[in-house]
Amino acid sequence: MKGLYDLNRYARYVTVFQNWLKPAGASFDHLHKQLVAIDERGVQHEATLAKLRSNANLFNEVATNYASHKNLVIAENEHAMAFAGFGHRFPTVEIYSKSEQPDPWEQTPEEVRGMSDMIQAMHAATGTEVPCNEEWHYRPIDVDLAMPWRVMLKWRVSTLAGFEGATKIYLNTIEPVMLRDRVVDRLFALRNDRKVADSLKIAFEAPCRPNALRCARPLRG
Incomplete structure (x- = not known):
């Protein structure tokens, strides 16, 4: 990602994604x-x-704090938090970096490993039979506001029925609470089998402290 920015000075955003099935x-x-x-x-x-310009704490308030309050947190480690997302067209697991550094390429190896462990665990709990998109979101290179690095794992398990275009209403067959329960049950089994990182704190084990996202507003060099 950083390499593409270095290669092309006109790039304002490098979108990162993967498709499975x-x-x-x-x-x-x-x-x-x-x-x-x-x-x-x-x-x-x-x-x-x-x-974000009117509320610097936006991502804490509408993402991790809200997820914690509604008991949607799936897992947490020192550097990342995953929860059952809301407001998406498809069932979505949201994974947030808790680093103070918004730019992924500026994070420490330990912080990147924390995100990697969490992403790997969410994929493992999802399973190979579920079609999914992995989308990366982060601060654009020409922005000086604090935006956390976050990854959306979207389960493509539903088909648009036809009325969505006119109504802009999208039906999810798996609600956030169901998504959380399904992933949490699988995570405990995977951790017992040592197929995900031991550092994962699952569901009720997670501290879920308010304002877990520590991203600040670093000055651009």
């Missing part, structure tokens, strides 16, 4: 990873930045 957008059943440099930030980032 055909329903998730792969051309055939395989693991398809891509990094694409684009010359604009995109509509979603512009909308988020507008809200």
